[in-house]
Amino acid sequence: MPDAARHPGLDEVVAQYRVPLLRFFQRRVEHFEDADDLVQDVFSRLAAQDLAAIANVQGYVFQVAANVLRDKARRANVRSIMSPAPEGFDIEDEAGFSPERILQSREALQIMIAALYELPEIVRVVFSQYHFDGVAQVEIARRTGLSLSTVEKHMARANGHLLHRLRKAR
Incomplete structure (x- = not known):
């Protein structure tokens, strides 16, 4: 119960938005199994917020979800950029x-x-x-x-x- 006292309304937000968030992510990610992790990421970010002070909780929840999705895309982009070059690859010749x-x-x-x-x-x-x-x-x-x-x-x-x-x- 201490979590509920620190984060008023979090349990209700989880109950109300878990399924809609799953659908939101499943429509936007390649692997369905990633959707669960992204939903958890949304709720972990929401846990750090004072949900009682938010006027439009639904809008805020889905804005956080969009940010989580954008962060996932950024991380994927960085990983693709940072992947090691194959042996014999000359970065100066290939990438200019x-x-x-x-x-x-x-x-x-x-x-x-x-x-x-x-x-x-x-x-x-x-x-x-x-x-x-x-x-x-x-x-x-x-x-x-x-x-x-x-x-x-x-x-x-x-x-x-x-x-x-x-x-x-x-």
Whole structure:
């Protein structure tokens, strides 16, 4: 019973949303057995939240589910990028990672960092939390006290500014 006292409503949320979340994930993942793990991930994230303070629990539950799915996709993408190269594979020949290409990438990174610092601090914070820390926009809005719409506008402003600066540098 101590868990219920710490997380009011969690048991009810689990009972109400377990099956809908399973269906949600089963429609979106390749392997059905992954859906159970993803549902558990959603509930573990919800356990850390004050569910009583959330106005639209259903919307929040499925936003968390979408974030879990996005995180799974990111991890899969990183794993595919980080997989070891087959023996005899020359990364410089295959991927074009020549010293010149590496230098261009470093210059682009420096341009992006400089462009980030040209933005107002709150826009930079929103962008950094989303892209570098993997925080969902809904959570950023909650943390900063901004509306979700404002967070989305800050993201759009930051992305547009960075793209503009990168294109200008070419």
